[in-house]
Every structure is written in C-alpha cells, then in structure tokens.
Amino acid sequence: MPTLGAIADDFTGATDLATMLVARGHRTVVTVGTDAFSDSAGSRTVRDADAVVVALKSRTAPVDDAVGTSLTALRALREAGCARYYFKYCSTFDSTPRGNIGPVADALLAELGERRTVVVPSFPATGRTVDQGLLRVHGELLEESPMRHHPLTPMRDSHLGRLLTPQTGHPVRLVGLDTVRKGADALRSALDGPGLADALVVVDAVSDEDLVTVCAATAHLTLVTGAAGLALGLTGPHTEAARATPASAPGDPGVVLSGSASSATRAQVAHARTRLPHRKLDLAALRADFAGTVAALVGFARRAWDDDPAKPPLIYAVGDLADLDDSTPHDGPAASALVERALAACATGLVAAGARRLLVAGGETSGAVVTALGVRTLAIGAPIAPGVTWARADGRAHDREHTVDLALKSGNFGDTAIFTEAWSALV
Numbered sequence: 001m002p003t004l005g006a007i008a009d010d011f012t013g014a015t016d017l018a019t020m021l022v023a024r025g026h027r028t029v030v031t032v033g034t035d036a037f038s039d040s041a042g043s044r045t046v047r048d049a050d051a052v053v054v055a056l057k058s059r060t061a062p063v064d065d066a067v068g069t070s071l072t073a074l075r076a077l078r079e080a081g082c083a084r085y086y087f088k089y090c091s092t093f094d095s096t097p098r099g100n101i102g103p104v105a106d107a108l109l110a111e112l113g114e115r116r117t118v119v120v121p122s123f124p125a126t127g128r129t130v131d132q133g134l135l136r137v138h139g140e141l142l143e144e145s146p147m148r149h150h151p152l153t154p155m156r157d158s159h160l161g162r163l164l165t166p167q168t169g170h171p172v173r174l175v176g177l178d179t180v181r182k183g184a185d186a187l188r189s190a191l192d193g194p195g196l197a198d199a200l201v202v203v204d205a206v207s208d209e210d211l212v213t214v215c216a217a218t219a220h221l222t223l224v225t226g227a228a229g230l231a232l233g234l235t236g237p238h239t240e241a242a243r244a245t246p247a248s249a250p251g252d253p254g255v256v257l258s259g260s261a262s263s264a265t266r267a268q269v270a271h272a273r274t275r276l277p278h279r280k281l282d283l284a285a286l287r288a289d290f291a292g293t294v295a296a297l298v299g300f301a302r303r304a305w306d307d308d309p310a311k312p313p314l315i316y317a318v319g320d321l322a323d324l325d326d327s328t329p330h331d332g333p334a335a336s337a338l339v340e341r342a343l344a345a346c347a348t349g350l351v352a353a354g355a356r357r358l359l360v361a362g363g364e365t366s367g368a369v370v371t372a373l374g375v376r377t378l379a380i381g382a383p384i385a386p387g388v389t390w391a392r393a394d395g396r397a398h399d400r401e402h403t404v405d406l407a408l409k410s411g412n413f414g415d416t417a418i419f420t421e422a423w424s425a426l427v
C-alpha cells in the first residue's frame, strides 16, 4: 500500500518527482489523473507502489479547476492508503498572481485539517536555488532568467514571498539558510515555533545537503510542497531503484515532439536541427487545414524512419522567440492551444503509424500528448538527465491499446544534445 501520495501540477513535473522517488528506493507509479484508481488493473498497480504521483494538467488551468482536480487527487490518494502528501510544482515557481500554487496549497491544507506547510522550489541539480527567499536559476535571479519570456506564466519577480502572497489566504513566512544550516532539529523547532503555526513557510536551500536537512525537519508535516529536489531526503523502503524495462527495442521508430519555448529547449532544437530530420509547425497551415497539416507531418516522420531509423525526426514549435505567436483569432484557438492540439494529434497519428518511443518537450505539451494518447499509468524506466526519464506508458488511442516509451522533458531541463542522445538510455 502506498504511504506517500504526490500531486503534480504538470506531467513533466510528475515524472521529474517520480524519477527522484524511484532513485531513492520507492516503488513509484505515476497515474494520469485519477481514473487508474478505480479500475482493477490500475488500482492493483497503485496498491503495489510505495509512492503514487498523480499527474495533473492544473498549472495553468482556471483556479477552480486546479483546486477541484487537486482535491480529487488528494481524496483518491487518501483512500488508497497514503498518509503523507507532496504537492509538486515547478522549480521555477510557474504561476500567475491568481495561482495556482497558493490556491491549491490552501485547499490541500484545508482538506487535511492542517494550517501550515513548507514551500521549497529549490532543486540545485537543475540550477534552482533559494536564498533569502529569492529564487535563482543557474545563479540568475528568476526575473532575469529566460522564464521572464514564458508564454503562459512569465515570471517577472524572484521573491517567493511577493509571488505567493497574492495567491494565498495564509501568511507567507521565510526561514532562512542560517537556520537550515543549524541542522534538522533546529529547523524543526523553528518551523514548530509559534509564529509559523498558520503559514506557508518558504524555506531556503541552495545545496542538496540543505534539502536533505529540510526533508528531515519536515518529516512530521502531513503536507509538503515544492519541486522534486525536496524528495532527495525521502528515503524509501528499497535499497535499489525499481525501474521498468523499455517497451521498445533499438531501431523501433522514435520521434521528438517539442512545444516548449524555453531557452534550454531552443538550444536543444538548434542542436538537433543539424543532426535529425526536422519540421517546424506552420501555424497558418494548421489554421487553414488542421487534419491535412498533421497528416503531412506524420508522412514526413514515416519517410524519415524509412530513410534512417537511427535518426528520430523532430517536430517542433519554436526555434527562436520570434516564432511565438500570442494571438487569439476570433474564429479559432489561441496559438498556444493550437500548438498543443497539433502536437497531440501528431503523437496519436505517429503512434498509429508505428512510433514506439516519443520524447516530448514542455510540460503543457506533455500534458496534451499524454492525454491524447490515453495514457493512464507511467512506469518509470531509465533516467536520461536530472528530472528527465524514460517511462513505459500504457494507453489507448484511435480505439487501440498501445505501450510506448515516453520521455517527458521539462522545458528547462536536459543538455543541449538530449534530443539526439536520450535514445541510448533505452537499450
């Protein structure tokens, strides 16, 4: 029976956290939403896990939807036997002044009858640190990092207190690095002190050791919140990571689908464009003839597989920032929604055409793809990079069951060569 239940506000975030939990000795399953809890195969998978991560697409959903789906996830996890909970959001604190980090944290606390939790987005392995409540990305303040250009959640402040205060009904407090460095007992006493009994408490952490301390000092809290780094100290019952074996074999058709506009992904796209067959989404063509444009992209990928199975084709949305389109025509979806729909339709078309391995870049994009592929559970497989892993995905699309290898890459994660090199982890 699982003891740890996590709720992730996007799909790449869910596999990011699951990767960490698997590596720390938890048998972990990622469920897409909560459907798997109520079917017999899914509930068996959940029952056999030590930790369950429910992947939601709630990061940029309307606040009420985000709160509703998060509470549904919490109740399903509680019924499955979980006793502790982890709300996983982005290590770059992706949110808007309305939410959804604050409203979801508030709702989870209320449902659990608690009044306090910690806020720990730090994840040093991927360059995210928090000091004096300021979030940095590879040493740069969040507001000066490429996150200021994010198409859905531009981050133009770095101060977690200022970011969170308009989102929550609780006071937001800070516990600084000086207290963290005094060790787990001192930190725990500080957290249990009278001023913090009713609060969202931002806790500084700039190193893995800091996170292990924070983890130990918060072991008594029913709910913790943060990025995947906070799971570093959550040692599970097993000494070895239990990883799923790949669904595909070397040489099986693969594809890269990228809807991310992040600077890391743009560098990865630029690198892959010199090595892999590639096509950029043409938004005007998609608006004019959606089905025909998607079919042409699937045809392009099939030809690429025939030409050289060792070179998975790349279909991408953004090569440079000038490709970003913030328009919403009166007679059609916003460009961002069109891109998500297009890449999701490519994914189902490609799987129907024989794709067995898909690397998807971008959290929202991954949510759209995983949903379209009808994936219910993801079994974590071989790691690719910090926060990025292969996972074996069982799904149903176009009335057919399928099992594929999926890697969901957060926009900002991975080395420049990840689109060409991730495949070697699958053998």
Ligand SMILES: Nc1ncnc2c1ncn2[C@@H]1O[C@H](COP(=O)(O)OP(=O)(O)OP(=O)(O)O)[C@@H](O)[C@H]1O
Pocket (backbone or CB within 6 Å): 010, 012, 150, 151, 152, 259, 260, 261, 262, 265, 317, 318, 323, 324, 325, 326, 335, 336, 337, 338, 339, 340, 361, 362, 363, 364, 365, 366, 409, 410, 411, 412
């Ligand atoms: N040319 C474009 N014009 C407008 N929006 C776009 C364009 N290309 C991509 N998008 C949208 O930008 C958003 C990118 O978000 P996504 O979460 O997929 O990537 P990311 O933010 O880089 O990743 P992460 O959330 O993992 O950090 C998606 O909604 C995508 O549809």
Ligand SMILES: O=C(O)[C@@H](O)C(=O)CO
Pocket (backbone or CB within 6 Å): 010, 012, 013, 014, 016, 017, 089, 090, 091, 092, 227, 228, 362, 363, 387, 410, 411
């Ligand atoms: O924490 C992160 O940065 C990622 O897991 C993420 O949430 C990507 O969308």
